[in-house]
Amino acid sequence: MISFASEVKNELARGEGDGECCRRAELAALLKTGATMTLGGRSGPGLSFSTENAAVARRVLRLLKDEGAITTEITVSRALRLKKNTRYEVRIPPQPAVGRMIEELELLPGSAPTPGRGFLKRSCCEVAYIRGAFLSAGSVNRPGAGYHLEFVSTSYQYAEFLLNLAEKLSLPARLTDRKEFYIVYVKEADAIADFLNMVGAEQAAEKLEISRNVKEVRNQVNRLVNCETANLQKTADAAARQLNAIRQLTGEGKAALPEKLQETLEARLANPDASLTDLAEILGITRSGVNHRLRKIVEMAENM
Ligand SMILES: [Zn+2]
Known part of the structure; x- marks a missing residue:
């Protein structure tokens, strides 16, 4: 059975595109959270975006297309071992345009984007950015399994940036660490439903609401x-x-x-x-x- 998180991602990834400003912001978040830099000798660095979700990989390809003439390759690695999922990799081989993207989309490792500037200037873009971060680094529990939505990052600085962005968007988020990861998470059912509605996963939000109502009625009966x-x-x-x-x-x-x-x-x-x-x-x-x-x-x- 497909997980609720995948369901949400599929809905988001298939969603209508936003305006140009927002598309950039979403791409910046997707690459920041899901891509690694590859070395390219004289032609500069390349990028490699990796995900387990085919719809997310397609969305990255579509957003990259909007960035202009960038060559991309996509590879699929099938699961060879049990419990290992298929991975989709969108590769941007070393080419001059990558250097510009790394700079403009603030992708340098060990850094976090600057709030209120560039692709984070408008509030529509802030929403698009957090959608991108969720698509690549987010997860959410199935309704009824305890309310929990999270973003995972290996960088404390970036986790803090996401925490501030979430707060700016009125999400009551908190920050913790788990092994070598930093987790920005939301526990309130209301806030999770608000988030899903805000980023455009209306069907998922409705599912959550319905399950909440069922739960509430059950609690009332118990009382x-x-x-x-x-x-x-x-x-x-x-x-x-x-x-x-x-x-x-x-x-x-x-x-x-x-x-x-x-x-x-x-x-x-x-x-x-x-x-x-x-x-x-x-x-x-x-x-x-x-x-x-x-x-x-x-x-x-x-x-x-
Ligand atoms: Zn925008």
């Missing part, structure tokens, strides 16, 4: 059942208290009770497990009438 159980327990406790009191009323004490109370007392003794509603039916009076009489009996028994 009601618990409440009902608590009430039953209360009823049982009250009945036990009454029976104790009533059993102490013997002979004279009992005879001293008004007829109506005696009648109620007999009904209670004969039906120790009955609820007030049941007793009301047996005695042909209201529930609150039964309650009142029983309280009276307990009171008298305790006073004797």
